[in-house]
Structures are given as C-alpha cells and as structure tokens.
Amino acid sequence: MAAAGAVAVKVRALVPGADVALIERVLNVHDAPSNTTFVCVGDEISTEGQEGFLRGHGTQVVDGKLVATVCGVVERVNKLIYVKTLNSRYNAEQGDVVVGRVADLAGKAWRVDLKSRQEAKLLLSAVHLPGGIQRRRNAEDELNMRSFFREGELISAEVQSVHADGSVALHTRSAKYGKLVCGQLLEVPPNLIKRQKQHFHTLEALGVELIIGCNGLVWVAPLRPDRLAAANAAAGGGAGSAGADEDEAAAAAPPPPPSRMQLEVVCRMANAIRVLTRLYMPVYPASIMATYEAAVEGEVALADMMEPGFLEAVVGQEAQRRSSAMQE
Amino acid sequence: MEFVSPEGLRLDGRRPRELRRINCQLDVLSNADGSAIFEMGNTKVLAAVFGPHAVTRRSELREEGALVVCEYSMAAFSTGERRRRGKGDRRSTELSMVIRNTLEQAVITELLPRSQIDVYVQVLQADGGTRCAAINAAVLALAAAGVPLRDLVAGCAAGYLDGTALLDLNYTEDSGGGPDLCVALAPRLDSLYLVQMDNRLPVDTFQAVMELAREGCRTISGVMRAALLEHTQRLAVARGITAAV
Structure with a gap:
C-alpha cells in the first residue's frame, strides 16, 4: 500500500538475462560473420x-x-x-589518462586505487606545487601532503611509468590533472574503453566535463569556469605564471553551484554511459553522444533511460550503424 | 537400501555412467570481475572472483606469483533442514583449502606477480558433489574474469555402491556409506589436480572408479567450454569486434 498518494511506487519485474537476449536478437549474434x-x-x-x-x-x-x-x-x-x-583488469601503459581514488598515504607518495592488477603510486615529487614553484620537496611538504589529496578523494592523473614488476607510477604535472569534485564517477569494464588521443573532453555547449579514464573509471561533472580555464591553459602550452594567481583566486572563492539544467545534462550523460556499459558496447565520445542524443530526441525521462524500451532503441541504432558501415 | 535397481537404474532414474543435467551461467554478478553459477542436478553453486588486485595484507605478498584466496560457504537454505552455517566451521575450512589448492595449480600465477585473486564460493543448493561443483563454478568464474589458466579444469565425483561404479553421486547415494572419490582433472594436460577419497576400496575397483571419474571430468569440461565460448562470442559481437574485422 502506498503510504502517501503523492509518490507513485513503480515496480519493475527483474528479467534475468534480458539484456543478453536483447543483444542476441537485435545484433544477430549467431548470424555474425565468422x-x-x-x-x-x-x-x-x-x-x-x-x-x-x-x-x-x-x-x-x-x-x-x-x-x-x-x-x-x-x-x-x-x-x-x-x-x-574481452574482460580483464586494467593493464597500465605509459601515458594513459586514468581516474583513481586515493587509498592512503605511504611515506612520500599517495597510494592510488586504479582498479588495476597492482597498486599505483603518486609520488610527492610528481605533483605540481601551488603556484607552479619548482623546488625540491622537503619534510614540511611531506607533512602537508593531506592538503593536496586526502584519503578517499578522486583524482585524475597520467601514468608516468610502469615498472618491471608491474607497479605503476603516476604524475599530475599539468593543470588538467588533479582533484575531482562535484561530479559523478562511473565504473566501466576497462576493455570497453578505447585508447584515444583525447581523454579529457570539455563539452562547452552542454556545460559538461568528461574524463574517460583508460582504467575504466569515467568522470562526468558540470563544467566549472576554473576547470575551463585550466583546460584552455593546458591546450595553450602549459599554465604560465599568470595562471597561478587565478588558481589561488578560484580556490578562495567557491565556484557558483551548477544550474538544474546543467545537472540534468550531467545525469543524462552518465546514464548514457551506464546504458552502454550494460549492453557491453564500447564507450567513447561518439558512442556516448549518440546515446545521449537518442535520449534527448526520444524525449526519454532521465529515470527511464535504463528501461527496456530505451535499451532496445540504443541496440537498434547500433545495429543500423553497423549495417550501414558494412555497406560502405 | 537398493541404490541400483535390477534394471540398472539409480534412485533418480539415471544410469550408472550418467551425469546429472548441467547448466552454466556466466557473469551473473555485476560487481565481481568474473562470476558464474554452476548447476548440476539439484546442486547449485555460485562463485565470484575479485582480482587480480594488489595484496591486501602486505605480509602475504608473494614476489614470484599471485596469491589465491578462497572462501567456501554454504547458504543457510542450501539443505533440506534450514541451519545457520558459518564459513568458519571445520568442513568449510577444509573445503576452502581443497578448492584453493586446486585453483592455485590451475591459475598461471607466475604471470601475475605481487597480486591477489579472491574467490568466493557459495553453495545455494546442496545435493551431493558440492566439492566438485564448487571447483567447476570457480574455474568458470576465473575464466570469465580473464585470469590466465593452464587448462579448463573440471571436477567430478564417482562412487562404488551395490557392486557398480557410479558417476556423479547425489546426496542420497553420497550418504549411502560407500566410497566417494572426488577428482579434478586438467583434460588437455591430462594431469590430476585433486584426488580425494573417503572410505576404502580394492585397488582393481579403484582403477575402474577413477577412470569413470576422469571420463566425467572430460565431459563436464566440454560443457563448460561450450558455455564459455558462447559467452565470449556474445561479448565480442556486442562490442562490435566481429563487425569491425
């Protein structure tokens, strides 16, 4: 019995293997070219x-x-x-953009959980000091490590090197890397992610920032003005000394909260990635945007994006795309 | 009690050299790296694999290979009589060790140094042969998680009752007091990873029962292979690998 009449309780039957059956039916698994x-x-x-x-x-x-x-x-x-x-843990490669969670502090390094085979370390010497000062890290910096990243915080970083024993060293020596706040984290099987030239995407028209980590963690957040500036500075060839003052100014004054519209776009984008993950489809900007646009065009409500109706539409779209690609 | 009727049928209507109906489901849990449900007649086992990941306890770190950690437990509702079953009792501890030993031999651990693989096995329905079903479920889950394996290892039980060698004993036959042989075999390498037997058996009869169990392992491995191949193909098509090539 619904206690309050205002909220309608929605009940969905759980159909085990429904997604798999959908893929088999629409994409013709058994007729696939061998x-x-x-x-x-x-x-x-x-x-x-x-x-x-x-x-x-x-x-x-x-x-x-x-x-x-x-x-x-x-x-x-x-x-x-x-x-x-087709399904395994992330294998780090040099130069990969990754998203990870700080597990703990170990001496002069942060231990970062990348959902990989082995733990990754971000050395204190591999981060930018505020203001872009270049100097040796001393004991005081070591004591103040928590002012950069605390345990449990999310960061974006780049793989600096992979050691012979498989352990990974990270660095955040660019304005675009660093702490991630006020957004959504999505977990995608790493094999679904394609390595590309660009893993940072700032979609200014939609007001969304998208980081597709090679390790299968995807970050979607409303675009903040200071992040936009950082992205531009990075694109323009590294943040100069002029950028340092702006950084401090931005840190002092918290950015204005994102609008409802912006948050909805972020949620829709996140749901598009969830749909792709659920259907075992590759996750890259074009596929995310195609799913996002299909949801917008179909006027699918945010909560209905995981419903069988929309899933079928996405698989149908993919089947069409493939058949047209085959003809060409 | 008569376990084999004069017509040569067992209590559940099987022939002596017949397996129960097998059903494999893969990737049933979304949070695990790999998971599988292995069903054999009324026995049903769920296995989940987490890893390979960094070792959780630094003292257990192995430089030369991966650490396999296994936990076997029985659900409270798995048997006819509902009973609270922990994972710490003698039987579970012993079985965890048996499964872990078998898996450690099956996984190519030297490819995954300084890492750890967690395998959780839970019996959802118990009707004899849980030990072998647990091994089968765990191997399926490991394969689904993309862990390199030497071979598709499969486990099977066999027994000797009423002067006949019986394949894949169910609970009633298991508690019939006869010998119960549990075998895990790597079919391609033709090497045994596990042989366990309670009760005694004359050598010549043992040979026959052993051969029967090995035959069962090979058949089960074939069924598991078919399930894994189908799953792989499905994933590949969804990912657009076949269309792209």
Missing part, C-alpha cells in the same frame, strides 16, 4: 600454413602446440599470435 576465431581456455590455436610463430599474451605451448590460456579472440600480427580477452 571471420574471427573465438577460443576458450585450453583450446588449440591452429598454426597451419605458418612456419614458426611467436607466442603472445594469453597463450602457452603444450607439446609443441599453441594453446589458449584465456577466453577471447585470436589476433594475428605477422608471426605473433595472441589472444585478446
């Missing part, structure tokens, strides 16, 4: 017609035969044969 080879753990990969091969990731040699150690798609590059998994 020019790719799928393998499962322990399957033999044929090396016929090849004289010698290079054993890549996801494979092992048993009795002279190449055998897969993970489930996935077989990829061949000249002599190299490897298996690409």
Whole structure:
C-alpha cells in the first residue's frame, strides 16, 4: 500500500538475462560473420600454413602446440599470435589518462586505487606545487601532503611509468590533472574503453566535463569556469605564471553551484554511459553522444533511460550503424 | 537400501555412467570481475572472483606469483533442514583449502606477480558433489574474469555402491556409506589436480572408479567450454569486434 498518494511506487519485474537476449536478437549474434576465431581456455590455436610463430599474451605451448590460456579472440600480427580477452583488469601503459581514488598515504607518495592488477603510486615529487614553484620537496611538504589529496578523494592523473614488476607510477604535472569534485564517477569494464588521443573532453555547449579514464573509471561533472580555464591553459602550452594567481583566486572563492539544467545534462550523460556499459558496447565520445542524443530526441525521462524500451532503441541504432558501415 | 535397481537404474532414474543435467551461467554478478553459477542436478553453486588486485595484507605478498584466496560457504537454505552455517566451521575450512589448492595449480600465477585473486564460493543448493561443483563454478568464474589458466579444469565425483561404479553421486547415494572419490582433472594436460577419497576400496575397483571419474571430468569440461565460448562470442559481437574485422 502506498503510504502517501503523492509518490507513485513503480515496480519493475527483474528479467534475468534480458539484456543478453536483447543483444542476441537485435545484433544477430549467431548470424555474425565468422571471420574471427573465438577460443576458450585450453583450446588449440591452429598454426597451419605458418612456419614458426611467436607466442603472445594469453597463450602457452603444450607439446609443441599453441594453446589458449584465456577466453577471447585470436589476433594475428605477422608471426605473433595472441589472444585478446574481452574482460580483464586494467593493464597500465605509459601515458594513459586514468581516474583513481586515493587509498592512503605511504611515506612520500599517495597510494592510488586504479582498479588495476597492482597498486599505483603518486609520488610527492610528481605533483605540481601551488603556484607552479619548482623546488625540491622537503619534510614540511611531506607533512602537508593531506592538503593536496586526502584519503578517499578522486583524482585524475597520467601514468608516468610502469615498472618491471608491474607497479605503476603516476604524475599530475599539468593543470588538467588533479582533484575531482562535484561530479559523478562511473565504473566501466576497462576493455570497453578505447585508447584515444583525447581523454579529457570539455563539452562547452552542454556545460559538461568528461574524463574517460583508460582504467575504466569515467568522470562526468558540470563544467566549472576554473576547470575551463585550466583546460584552455593546458591546450595553450602549459599554465604560465599568470595562471597561478587565478588558481589561488578560484580556490578562495567557491565556484557558483551548477544550474538544474546543467545537472540534468550531467545525469543524462552518465546514464548514457551506464546504458552502454550494460549492453557491453564500447564507450567513447561518439558512442556516448549518440546515446545521449537518442535520449534527448526520444524525449526519454532521465529515470527511464535504463528501461527496456530505451535499451532496445540504443541496440537498434547500433545495429543500423553497423549495417550501414558494412555497406560502405 | 537398493541404490541400483535390477534394471540398472539409480534412485533418480539415471544410469550408472550418467551425469546429472548441467547448466552454466556466466557473469551473473555485476560487481565481481568474473562470476558464474554452476548447476548440476539439484546442486547449485555460485562463485565470484575479485582480482587480480594488489595484496591486501602486505605480509602475504608473494614476489614470484599471485596469491589465491578462497572462501567456501554454504547458504543457510542450501539443505533440506534450514541451519545457520558459518564459513568458519571445520568442513568449510577444509573445503576452502581443497578448492584453493586446486585453483592455485590451475591459475598461471607466475604471470601475475605481487597480486591477489579472491574467490568466493557459495553453495545455494546442496545435493551431493558440492566439492566438485564448487571447483567447476570457480574455474568458470576465473575464466570469465580473464585470469590466465593452464587448462579448463573440471571436477567430478564417482562412487562404488551395490557392486557398480557410479558417476556423479547425489546426496542420497553420497550418504549411502560407500566410497566417494572426488577428482579434478586438467583434460588437455591430462594431469590430476585433486584426488580425494573417503572410505576404502580394492585397488582393481579403484582403477575402474577413477577412470569413470576422469571420463566425467572430460565431459563436464566440454560443457563448460561450450558455455564459455558462447559467452565470449556474445561479448565480442556486442562490442562490435566481429563487425569491425
């Protein structure tokens, strides 16, 4: 019984496997062209017609035969044969833009959780001091580390290097990297994210800031004037000494709260990413915008974006896009 | 009690060399890196894999390979009689260790140094053969999480009752007092990762029961392989990999 008449209680039946069934039906999984080879753990990969091969990731040699150690798609590059998994943890590579959460402070570094195989460290020497001063970090800086990032805070950073043992070093030596506040964090399987030239997107027309971390964490936030300035400064070739005063001014006066309109756009963008994740579709700016625009055009309410009706529309759109791409 | 009728049928209507109906579901939990439900007749087991991730306790860190942590538990509603079952009792601790041992051999740990893989196994319905079903569910979940494995390891039980070797015992047959053999086999490598037996058995009979259990493992591995392949294909198509190539 609804206690208050004003709020209607909505009940949705849980249909297990509905999304999978939807994908199978609309994208014709079983009629898909079979020019790719799928393998499962322990399957033999044929090396016929090849004289010698290079054993890549996801494979092992048993009795002279190449055998897969993970489930996935077989990829061949000249002599190299490897298996690409469709679902695994993030593997850090140098230069990746990532979003992470500060786990704790360890000596001269912050330990950052990237949802990766191993922990990542952000050294105190790898962050910008306020005002862009260049000097050695002393013991006092070490004591004041919490004034930069506290435990539990979200940051964006770049992978500086990956050590031989797999551990990761980060840096935030640019105005565009740093603490993330007042926005939404989304978790996406890292394999759904494509590595691109740009991972920071400031959509000025919509008033949204989008950071697609290579590690599968995506940040969506209303665009703040100071962040816009930072993005412009970074694009113009590094923040000069003039930018430092602005930084301090912005830190002193909190930015005006975003409008309701702006927040709605952010939520819609976040929901578009959630829809893509749920349908196992790649997450990149074009696909996010296509889903976002489909929701706007269809006048789908924010809360209804996860409903089967809209999911079907998105999959249908994707199927159409693919068939037109095939014809060209 | 008669376990095999004169017509050669068992209590649940199976032949001696017949498995129960198998059903595999993959990626059933959204928060886990990989998860699976493995059903075999009325036995139903859920496994969730978290990781590989950084080790939580620094003292357990292994430089040369990944640490596999396993936790086996039974749901309170898993048996006929509802009973509060913890994860700390003797049986659960022993089973956690057995599963962990098997998985440690199956995972290529040297590829994942200084990391940890958590495997949580919960029995939702228990009707005999939970040990093997737990191994199967865990292996499926590991494969779904993209953890490199030496082989698609599968577990299967076999027993000896009424002068017949029986494959895949259910609860009634399990409590029939005969020997119960639990085997985990890597089919391609043809190596045994786990052999456990309670009760005693003459050597020549043991050979027959063992061969039967191995045969069961190979069949189960085939079923698991088919489920994983179908799942992989579905993911690849949704991701547009087949269309793009």
